[in-house]
Structures are given as C-alpha cells and as structure tokens.
Amino acid sequence: MPFGHDMVHSLATVVELVNTSPSTGGEEGLSGLAELQAFVESRKISGVSTLTARDLGQVRMVREAFHRVFTAPDQPTAVRTLNALLAETRITPRLTEHDGHPLHVHYFAADATLAEHVAAxxxxxLAHLLVEGEAERLRTCSAPDCDRVFVDESRNxxxxxxxxxxxxxxxxxxxYRARRRA
Ligand SMILES: [Zn+2]
Ligand SMILES: [Zn+2]
Structure with a gap:
C-alpha cells in the first residue's frame, strides 16, 4: 500500500483497538484501566497522562464508532460514519519531531484526551484510506466464528x-479434514 509509516501505524492502532470490542466475537478486551494502559503501551501512544474511568468509557465509544466504519456495507456508509466521528473530534494538525521519528504531522491537540488522540x-x-479509494481494504475476518477486523495490505x-x-x-x-472425510 502506498501509505507512509505514520498512516500504517495509525491503521494498526485502530485495528488493535476495534479488535478489543466484544462486537468482534471475543470478550471485552478493555475491561479495565490496566487493559487500557496495556493498549496505550503496546501502541506506543505518546503524551498520555493518568488514565481514568472516563477515558475508558470514551475510548470504548470511539472504538464502536470505528467498528461501524470497518463493517459499513458500502463506501458511502463508511464515509458517512467516519464523517460523523470526525465532526465530533477536535483535530489540530501540528508538525512534530519526537523520539527519533522524522518530521510528521500529529492531528490530536496537545492537551487531547486519549480518546481524542486516537479518534483524531x-x-x-482512515479518511486518507477512503480518499485513496481503498475502502474495500477494511475487512472483517472470513472465519465463521471470528468477526475481528483487519486492513488488507496485500497487493492484490x-x-x-x-x-x-x-x-x-x-x-x-x-x-483439509473436510476433504479427507469426503
Ligand atoms: Zn508522532
Ligand atoms: Zn479471524
């Protein structure tokens, strides 16, 4: 995919976030603040202060909104759903260099909450992905008992x-077993 490092990182973050949702077939992956903290650390989300129950509730709401984008039946629905989320999100583009990363743009405000950070x-x-006409890369797993989401980055x-x-x-x-039984 012709996407830069930041975008690939953000897409991996949103996939990991959405897959903590019970809507994807498993248990609640963000059941408490310890799990939320583990998510922040695993995705190396910078500038997050002490997390509270309020953060947990807000992040879960943003997560469900992203889940609706991934499972939208068509591109117009995905666009409408994402626009609704973006309209409620404070977005403040800012050029930054930190932790050895080259100059890049952050979209979250300097004082953003965790939910605002992730939403922005x-x-x-995801907006860039839709603009590139790549909505069909937003997928749900085809295994019958799994509804986890992913971004298909394969060439074809x-x-x-x-x-x-x-x-x-x-x-x-x-x-294989089914073939052997047949
Ligand atoms: Zn950064
Ligand atoms: Zn799966």
Missing part, C-alpha cells in the same frame, strides 16, 4: 483472515 490520528488515517487485496497463523491456519486445517 486514526480517523485521519486477497487477504480474508484476520491472522494467517490463527484463523487462516485453523480454516486450512478444517478444509
């Missing part, structure tokens, strides 16, 4: 499973 950076990354847009080592492998084994 991931929202803008052929990826169908959220993770080739887990769901992909599982489905290949199931298909």
């Amino acid at each position: 950076d991931c929202g803008v990354a 847009r052929s990826r169908v499973y959220c993770d080739s080592r887990t769901c992909g492998n599982r489905m290949h084994v199931a298909a």
Whole structure:
C-alpha cells in the first residue's frame, strides 16, 4: 500500500483497538484501566497522562464508532460514519519531531484526551484510506466464528483472515479434514 509509516501505524492502532470490542466475537478486551494502559503501551501512544474511568468509557465509544466504519456495507456508509466521528473530534494538525521519528504531522491537540488522540490520528488515517479509494481494504475476518477486523495490505487485496497463523491456519486445517472425510 502506498501509505507512509505514520498512516500504517495509525491503521494498526485502530485495528488493535476495534479488535478489543466484544462486537468482534471475543470478550471485552478493555475491561479495565490496566487493559487500557496495556493498549496505550503496546501502541506506543505518546503524551498520555493518568488514565481514568472516563477515558475508558470514551475510548470504548470511539472504538464502536470505528467498528461501524470497518463493517459499513458500502463506501458511502463508511464515509458517512467516519464523517460523523470526525465532526465530533477536535483535530489540530501540528508538525512534530519526537523520539527519533522524522518530521510528521500529529492531528490530536496537545492537551487531547486519549480518546481524542486516537479518534483524531486514526480517523485521519482512515479518511486518507477512503480518499485513496481503498475502502474495500477494511475487512472483517472470513472465519465463521471470528468477526475481528483487519486492513488488507496485500497487493492484490486477497487477504480474508484476520491472522494467517490463527484463523487462516485453523480454516486450512478444517478444509483439509473436510476433504479427507469426503
Ligand atoms: Zn508522532
Ligand atoms: Zn479471524
């Protein structure tokens, strides 16, 4: 995909966030502040102060809005859903160099909450993806018991499973067994 490092990072963050949602077939992945803190650390989200229950509630709401973008049945719906999220998000573009990264743009305000930070950076990354006509890269796993989302970054847009080592492998084994039984 012709996307820069920041955008790839933000897309990976939104995928990881959405997949903590019970809407994707598993348990609530953000069940408390410890889980929220682990998410912040795993995605290296900078400038986050002490997290509160309010952050947890706000991040979960943003997460569900992003889930609706991923599962939109068509591009106009994805655009409308993302626009609704962006309209509620404080976005303040700012050039920055930090932690050894080259000059890049942050979209969250300097005093942003965690939810505002994620909504702004991931929202803008998804907006660019839609602008590039790549809405169909926003996918839901094809395994019957898995609704995790992913961004298909393959050249020929052929990826169908959220993770080739887990769901992909599982489905290949199931298909193999079905063939042997037949
Ligand atoms: Zn940065
Ligand atoms: Zn899956």
